[in-house]
Amino acid sequence: MAKRRTKLQMLQTAPPSAQAAQTAESVRLEFLDYLRGECHLAENTIAAYGRDMTRFVQWLGQRRFEQITVDDLTHFMGVLHQEGLAPTSVSRCVVTTRMFFKYLQLEGRVQQNPAELLAAQKLWERIPGVLSAAQVETLLHAPRKTDRFWQRDRALLEVLYATGCRASEVCGLQMRNLHFDQRHLKCTGKGGKQRMVPLGMPAISAVQQYIDQLRGTLAGRTTPSPSHVFLSRTGKPLDRIQLWRLVKRYTRRVGITRNVSPHSLRHSFATHLLAGGADLRQVQEMLGHANIQTTQIYTHVEHSRLKKVHNQFHPRA
Structure with missing residues (x-):
């Protein structure tokens, strides 16, 4: 039986026009479909992860996923913090990024997962507001x-x-x-x-x-x-x-x-x-x-x- 080819292998042998079509945005949408169909997350959670991924894709620019290092991801989290994003939202971005790179590994798009070494979530937490x-x-x-x-x-x-x-x-x-x-x-x-x-x-x-x-x-x-x-x-x-x-x-x-x-x-x-x-x-x-x-x-x-x-x-x- 023929061995299943990963999406990365299929893209590498595809014509240039097909490779160009596989943009970061399309991968983002596939990831959200994965969260919905495979992980069975709630729609509100998927919507939140979608906003995180939009920020990530905008920050990514022309860089390729396989070129990203843990230092790059740490810088990305720092940028979000400097832009005034709430600490709880930055914390969620850490989780989203980890899940995204795990998905890329499963799909064979990257060999290494730099997000595994991303700074612990507690660094971005704050104590929630509580009423007496x-x-x-x-x-x-x-x-x-x-x-x-x-x-x-x-x-x-x-x-x-x-x-x-x-x-x-x-x-x-x-x-x-x-x-x-x-x-x-x-x-x-x-x-x-x-x-x-x-x-x-x-x-x-x-x-x-x-x-x-x-x-x-x-x-x-x-x-x-x-x-x-x-x-x-x-x-x-x-x-x-x-x-x-x-x-x-x-x-x-x-x-x-x-x-x-x-x-x-x-x-x-x-x-x-x-x-x-x-x-x-x-x-x-x-x-x-x-x-x-x-x-x-x-x-x-x-x-x-x-x-x-x-x-x-x-x-x-």
């Missing part, structure tokens, strides 16, 4: 009865903090996945993975009030009737941008000036659990992290808070 328990409490009561959709908005904020779910998970929450009698909900996370997350009584009460008083009205504004829990004013499922704007509006209302997003409530959820003595593995399970190293960043958050308290109040600090 008092700030969270104030934010949860920010929606007023004079607001048009206050029942929905209060329920949204309660669920974000009570569960630590991602914005996309809350927006995608289905009515059939609410289990008030068992005090939990089932959400669908990255890669289509589902998990059960406990739901406290304040959140249950807020969601039940929203369902009883408002959701039916919103659902009646579109056909067919939507299965999602949280709906927009037109009756369609609420999207992440709308949720982000709602959180921004209510943080401004209560005077929280720091940069707060729906993800800030996820950070606060994890940090407050660990501060209360929760086991790291349990928090990992509730957050839906595949790797416990991702969860461990919240231990750094808690340690930094304790250090601040120590420095402020201990006489020998």
Whole structure:
């Protein structure tokens, strides 16, 4: 049986016109198809990796993939940092680049993988912004009865903090996945993975009030009737941008000036659990992290808070 030729070998024997057609952009698109078809990543993750790859292709210019060294990649990460890209975004670029060069190896386009030696992700991390328990409490009561959709908005904020779910998970929450009698909900996370997350009584009460008083009205504004829990004013499922704007509006209302997003409530959820003595593995399970190293960043958050308290109040600090 004939041995399968790699794409690199086929390109080397192809006419010049065919070689020219195989641009860095086309390889980028093939890589995204690989993430979708072979790795089964979530569409939001693929979109983020796509943005990273667009930056990489622009930086690459006329250079060939096989010419890139680890020093080149380190310089690329430094350029992103100098351009003001958020540390968390630079950190994700490290992951994207590693995956991309692994893909190039699998396809036979490169022999070596310089991204394996790329500086560790922790060099680009920063401790996520976390709200205090008092700030969270104030934010949860920010929606007023004079607001048009206050029942929905209060329920949204309660669920974000009570569960630590991602914005996309809350927006995608289905009515059939609410289990008030068992005090939990089932959400669908990255890669289509589902998990059960406990739901406290304040959140249950807020969601039940929203369902009883408002959701039916919103659902009646579109056909067919939507299965999602949280709906927009037109009756369609609420999207992440709308949720982000709602959180921004209510943080401004209560005077929280720091940069707060729906993800800030996820950070606060994890940090407050660990501060209360929760086991790291349990928090990992509730957050839906595949790797416990991702969860461990919240231990750094808690340690930094304790250090601040120590420095402020201990006489020998």
